[in-house]
Amino acid sequence: MSMKNLYHHRWYFALAILFSVMCIYALLEVKNHRFGLCDFHVYYVAGERMLHGENLYRSVEDGFYEYKYSPVAAIYFIPFSLMSYTLAKISYWLFLSFLVCFGFVLTYDILEPGFFHYANYRRVNFIFFLAALALVVHIARELELGQVNHLLLVIYIGILWCLSKKKYIAGGILAGISIFLKPFGLIFLPWLLIRKEWKAVVTFIGSSIVLAFLPCVFMGFTVVGQQYSSWLKQMQIELSNKESMLADANHTIFSVLARYSPLRMTSFVIDNVFLYQFVILFIVAGIFLWIVMRGKRTEKSLLLEGVFLVALIPLLSCTSYNAFGFVECAVILLLYHYNSLTHLQKWLTVLGMIFTGGNIYELWGRKLWFVFENASLIAVGTILLLVTLYLVRRKQIC
16 A cells, blocks of 8 residues: 555554654664663663662762652652663653654544544544644653653543543542652642542542552651652752743743743842742633633533643743643644634644744754743743633634
8 A cells, every 4th residue: 555545544654654753763863872861761770779679869879860759650660670771771762652652642532532443544644743743842852861751741641531531530540640750740630629520539639649658569668758758858959949030941931921021121020929920820720710611611621621731731830841742732632623723723823833842953053942942932832822722712612
């Protein structure tokens, strides 16, 4: 069968191409002696230490590559730690490559359940290709460093998929699993409470409690308590290492709104940081609550709400641009409904995709890359996508 026929008649054609490209990229990284996955090394060592009941947190010994995640997260990486490091790196690269494709499939299946049986396969492949193009910088960065952001993203998509299928217990368990990698998943809890998804809420809390005691299998209760104390200290250090609200390359929504508004000319933001952040959070929460209330009149309202929350995560946490791959669901959803969007919504979607995925170092070079980075255009693009989701819900497109 020709490539053209595969494109028209096989829903997985684009994903097969994408997976192949990621595998070829791995070979190129090996050839160029850049197959490092330095972040994965941290998880690999943590898995080894957990397996042997050793201390996970060694700031002096580990230096910059100190383990900063929960004791439970180290357990997740034990299967990789049972392999040689070289084999583990290859396996993790392939695992992440599979997750990229799997995340696309799960998201589309929420939009169009069972699409692989009867959908317009040409359209499916076209959307997958466009989404991959918009997200390539995030996917490449995730693979190069061997991070956990995409793993978290697919868990979040899995939560939305479970909720859309009324598999509330499975969704709650996934949410519980996610918070031990990074506590971002807590953002789902108020939403689940608003939607009165009690099974998911109870399972979320219950699975979190059970998982919290899992390290006791490898360490004694006393040692586990010490490990949690060290983790909390790490989190406190991370929270205290905040950039100035008006600093370049601060990608939080608080900083972007201050820097792109007249507030930049005043001392209010600097002198009243917590009050300013509270006001912005209150406004964002109000907008999201309106989206949820408006969705009661809309069939299949769940996905847009979940997508909004996931895309919001990197804007609320003081993080680098690496976590902005969380816009993946928003990109796919808006591409899926693109023909139903107004001209304004289409322009906002395109600009949002360009800003969130256009800062490619190899394409622009060092100077322009830093201009893009310092202006926080990646955060601006994410905000544009969130505005588009708001407008989509306002028009009740989905």
